[in-house]
Amino acid sequence: MHAVEEARPTVIHPTALVASGARLGVGVKIGPWCSVGPNVVIEDGVELISHVVVDGQTRLGAGSRYFPFCTVGMAPQDLKYKGEPTRCEIGARTVVREHVTIHRGTATGSGVTRVGSDVLIMANAHVAHDCVLGDRVIIVNNVVMGGHVSIGDDARIMGSAAIHQFVRIGHAALVGGVAGVEADVIPYGSVLGNRARLIGLHWIWLRRNGVQSHDIHDMRRAFLTLYPKNGGDAPFAVRLDAVRQGFAHNARIQEILAFIDAPSRRGLVRPARGDASGLDTEGA
Structure with missing residues (x-):
């Protein structure tokens, strides 16, 4: 010594x-x-x-x-x-x-x-x-x-973003520059704008960190089930149950579901109506 x-x-x-x-x-x-x-x-x-x-x-x-x-x-x-x-x-x-x-x-x-x-x-x-x-x-x-504020492992918060008190930012989420974040961001979620809206998942992080293509495909399907174009007809709780039953085998999707189920004081950041056309982009 x-x-x-x-x-x-x-x-x-x-x-x-x-x-x-x-x-x-x-x-x-x-x-x-x-x-x-x-x-x-x-x-x-x-x-x-x-x-x-x-x-x-x-x-x-x-x-x-x-x-x-x-x-x-x-x-x-x-x-x-x-x-x-x-x-x-x-x-x-x-x-x-x-x-x-x-x-x-x-x-x-x-x-x-x-x-x-x-x-x-x-x-x-x-x-x-x-x-x-x-x-x-x-x-x-x-x-x-x-x-x-709670920010999960591997999250990225870009320049001049503002995060409201008690907001949760999930694991490996991406918050875009100058975003105003008033509600919780799901794990692997990508949000932009003021006020922030969910635009997709953090595909770049997923690929760079070795997530397999079949898992990413499952995550894309689950995401679009939760957040269909123009909001869909089914209530969010019904869509949530569909994802819970259809993707029980995928640990990352289950992580997203557990985050949604956890107590929250701020609710969830969701897509703006009509934004779903951009939810499937690799650059999100």
């Missing part, structure tokens, strides 16, 4: 302010003019490049990197918050770019804001209190989200 510590020294720039009580792992680099609060835990190999502020009961996962003028674990922008000891947790190897703000949770929420591992949050994005981001999520520049 001693040899490892010598090989990976912790380096703190003379202008950085690291409070007594902060816990630093091996190989941590804290650059110029950074500020680290007394209840912060920084795991091995973390780098704060410069002018980074980390406060509150915050844990930074191993190998994560923080670019200038981002803030992590600051008090939430919630008038109900009265200084309770809530938390913020960032996963391993996550990258947080310039001017990003990630606020800690609230006592009236889950009490923790959590960002997963291998996440990329690009410049000027805001992750509000009590949000939960899964692993390998990409948040592009200027994205803003209200409190209590």
